[in-house]
Amino acid sequence: MNNNLTADSIEAVTSGLASAGYIASRQIATAVYLAERIEKPILVEGPAGVGKTELAKALAAWRGLKMIRMQCYEGLDEAKALYEWKYAKQLLYTQILKDKLGEVLGGAETLAGALDRLHDFGDVFFSKEFVEPRPLLQALEQPAGCVLLVDEIDKSDAEFESLLLEILSDYQVSIPELGTVVALVKPTVILTSNGERDLSDALKRRCLHLHIGFPEQKLEERIVESRVPGISQSLRTQIIGFINQVRTLDLKKLPSVSETIDWARVLVLLQSTELDHETVKDTLNVLLKYEADIETTMPQVTTFVAKAGRQGVFG
């Protein structure tokens, strides 16, 4: 019983993501399903432009949750990621409350007495009022839960990774002055990485590891279909056929899904119904981002187009 249910709910994830415009493969759907069931973050790796960030957006859109995004970069620290004290507000308040302080302390005769009264007063200035929540803290404080996207974690420093560990495993953060803040509703966490550097084992251990590569031909066609409305079936097949051949070349940066979509849009804008080598040569710069890559591909265009054309007819 349980198993049929599982297959159904993975199916439901797929269709849910599809309703938000994201065509997911079985692996992706399984990962999202599991992440919700065993409450673990997903670490998504893969080349640029295969829809890692998009997955988080689609998930948030489907679930109707807020998406909180934290873009990582070198030098990102606690103050920008977790929380910061509102120093200006603290200062301002001390100035305004100066007179009140006088009143409170007025009765005391000795210094020790004044200090005692001040202690009774408590740590007003280091309370929730004065905390400026940054993305990570915000994510824990969402009453309805949210999707937390930690984008390009590999760009951040190794120290920052360690900072994330507490959040990822226990969904809580410790603020020395306030104590531990526990998530109201556990957020769905998605981390993305381009594999620029190896992440630490401690971080990997806390996550489900999902690798998104270039999609299969069928899947990519469906993605293009959903993202570029008004594109004809034959053109779609040809585009994908062509791109899959380009991916077999030795290029600096292989065209990924986002480039496919851009290119399809361009071709629709140019109102081409067939892939012909003139148009391809003119628009190759949409697909390839390096001069050297374009030079490598240029001589092959005619054969690729011919092959893709055949695929369009027979495939």
Place this chain on the structure above:
Amino acid sequence: MREELHRFFRAARGAGVRVSPAESIDAMKAVADVGFTDRNILRDTLLLTLAKSQDEKQALGECFDLFFSRPEVREKEAAPEDAAESGKAESPAGESEPGDASAQAPELGELAQMLLSRDRNAIAAAMANAANVASLSDIRYFTQRGIFSTRILESLGIERLRVDLDALTATSPAEAERLAAALGALRENVRDAVNQALLLYGLARLERRQVEQMKVLIRAIARRLRERYSKPRKRQRRGHLDIRRTLRRNAAWGGVPFLTSWKRRHRDRPKIVAICDVSGSVAQVSDFFLLLIHSLHEVVDDVRSFAFSGHLIEVSDILDTKSPEAAMSEIMSKVGFGSSDYGGSLVDFEKGWIRTVTPKTTVIVLGDARTNNLDPHADILRRISERSKRLVWLNPEGCIAWGWGDSEMPRYAAFCSVVRQCATAKQLERAVSDIVAAYQ
């Protein structure tokens, strides 16, 4: 079923995937959730929870396919443990079906009945059970195959079967023949099962495992070095005031120095030329060293590597583009395992690549300096030393052996900035660390 998963984890570890207890708990939880019916989903689930990199995913995928394709009819049974129970319970009940055999010989043992009834499911279940009893997953070496086969057959009840066979030969030879044939098939099956277990759990992959270990070690060392040396250098606001730049910067305020500039020492990123002996005696260390140097991209800007034994070739491209195993085997097939000719190789280097050595370059030579009594051409080493920032010689032999026999180490040592012994991973790490530190 838990048993089955545990055995899979063990197999996964054998395949080089590091499965920690925490991960296995997660995997258990996840599997409890998705169940066993859909094999693809199960596969995805295990890959998601256990594997932590693309390599591991691939290894684990292979392991999964191997593990869940038992030689017997097992794969359609979701829970072999349960099946084993029910198989036992069923086999007496199964008597009614091959009524012929059981009626004739009611005194036959369980195994004999099973074999005669050709109840493949029951046999498979019994075999799985027996494999459990014999703790087949503890198999490590291929020499243990015999022992484990015997143990499995014993716990299946082969003793009883032999008695039955003798009895049958006396009463009905035809039946006995059938039983003997079935026994042969059973032996075959057991052997298959043991072989597969060896593939899954055993050390048959010693080679591959060592490479895995080496990879892990290199990754750890590379990370340590990277963390130490690739940090943005924070020592900018220190030292001497750069008066010229400070005045120019503050010209807008009439020369009142609001903003200060400090003299900065320009630091080069390390450039390394590594020349490695890959002849038999030094090959192990060179492998390790070359792989280590090439995994340091973030710290070291520019590495050119050369390998030699009889003659010298450049191997940078091979190391950069191929996987460690493939790269090493290609290098070995090109130059490896000859007798080393230091002089000839230095001549090769001077002819082809002396231009790669600049005053910013550290040249590292790794070798035992055993020239086989050929001309050592130490003068070339002197010229390399003059062109370079530093010349470091790493020798896997201890310093006591230097200069003995055909070792030319003392002659070469004259032109080296540093000569040190390095035979272990630890020493290599120290050596590389020192080299990189020289640029800080």
